[in-house]
Amino acid sequence: MGKKAKKWQMPSAYTILFFLIILVAILTWIIPAGEYATTKAGNIIAGTYKARASSPQGIWDVFLAPINGMVGTDVTEGSISVSLFILVIGGFLGVVNKTKALDDGISSTVQKYKGKEKALIPILMTLFAIGGSTYGMGEETIAFYPILIPVMISVGYDSITAISLALIGSQVGCLASTVNPFATGVASQTINISPGDGLIPRFILLILVTGISIFYVMHYADKIKKDPSQSYVFERRQKDLEEFSMADRTLGEKLTKKQKSVLWLFALTFVVMITSLIPWSSLNPNWTFFDSFTKWLTNVPFLGALIGKDIAPLGTWYFTEITTLFFMMSVIIMFIFGMKESEYIDAFLNGMGEFLSVAIIVAVARGIQVIMNNGYITATVLHAGETGLQNLSAGVFIVLTYIFYIPMSFLIPSTSGLAAATMGIMGPLGKFSGVDGSLVITAYQSASGLVNLITPTSGIVMGALAIGHVSIVKWWKYMWKLVAILFVVIAVFLVICSMFK
DSSP, rough: OOOOOOOOOOOOOHHHHHHHHHHHHHHHSSSSSSOOBBTTTTOOOOTTOOOOOOOOOHHHHHHHHHHHHOOOOOOOOOOOHHHHHHHHHHHHHHHHHHTTTTHHHHHHHHHTTTTTGGHHHHHHHHHHHHHHHHHHOOGGGGGGGHHHHHHHTTTTOOHHHHHHHHHHHHHHHHHTOOSIIIIIIIIHTTOOTTTTTTHHHHHHHHHHHHHHHHHHHOOOOOOHOGGGSTTGGGHHHHHHHHHHOSSSSTTTOOOOHHHHHHHHHHHHHHHHHHHHHOOOHHOOOOOOHHHHHHHHTTTSSSSSHHOTTOOOOOTSOOHHHHHHHHHHHHHHHHHHTTOOOHHHHHHHHHHHHHHHHHHHHHHHHHHHHHHHTTTOOHHHHHHHHHHSSHHHHHHHHHHHHHHHHHHHHHHHHOOHHHHHHHHHHHHHHHHHHOHHHHHHHHHHHHHHHTTTTTTTHHHHHHHHHHTTTOOOOHHHHHHHHHHHHHHHHHHHHHHHTTOOO
């Protein structure tokens, strides 16, 4: 008898991303190299494209790309700050889990609100959408998946439902960014308009896409609740129940005073993180409370020096500051709970170990952008758009701009990077077709947010799926209908907006 054929298995996220790096490297041998002149701030100057000597990327460059994806290069920002944030989040959760406060808290909450879990879906998705719309919440959602997945599985849903709450919620928020400084802010600054221009249409779009997404996720969740075999990850159900479920713990177990203190500190950490990332002074120049308070606090004799003179005001924090926050809070929890130093170190390192794969995926995904930039093909792709979108009617131009930004968002998953790289070109092009710059920004944000729901070049997507043990193919099967619906709705919305000047 012949040998039994081996069943084909889907490659891991690392392999998929590495093959994409190889594909882009091959393209650097085919696509002509080019570059644009830039301002001192690094923004591209429209109409200045010129061909340059090709810079094809070879075997060494392919293997170097994930490394440079982590540490960065002269032309591509590294993911080290994001990856370190993910690792420290893992350490923080490791320390919290050591206290069992989260497990017991979730268990008692699940029992208390049994039968009402469905209400969590619209509430949480709306909160994540607000985070995405106001400050570009993305990588920060990684911290929530280890909490959401056990809760959703415990009440009869699956890991895809849990991932949807934070990933879809935050990314449709980014899709309809209202005052997101990393998308709306960078893009508006590039074409010299106020971030407030086009705010009302974007707010309407936010309500529209968030509502559609909530309905989509709730429909799927209902289907899974009634028949678990309908889940796209049904074959993992038993493993997920063992790994994530709270079933092995006594439901309703009373929390100790120390555990309650840990939960309060846990919640406070996330409140401070969210508050620190919202650009308050950008929303309103008169909202300077945190700036004034921080300035006053750091100038108080002795107390200011004790706290630290270099502390930044809430509203101006970024990955360095929020990583520091989670590290500091893990130490505070150690003291409040009365944990031994050796127990703390073990818990923190074990937690980091569980998130190591997620941190590495983010760096590998960034390697694709490294190859593109080092091969000087990004500018050539942009130039194709620059020459192809001129002298069109407003409606046609804005839809084609939206479509143009879809592959560009795949190649450059960073919203701020994409804005800085392209808006200096696309904004001026819109003027020739009578399209306001703010609507061009809405088209760019919509495409970027839509792609970042499914692209394997996004550390946000791949990180979330890695935690939930969901393959990218399963995620695509689940998402394609929602993406198709959102694509059509956004295109119609943009055309309607282009009619009002």
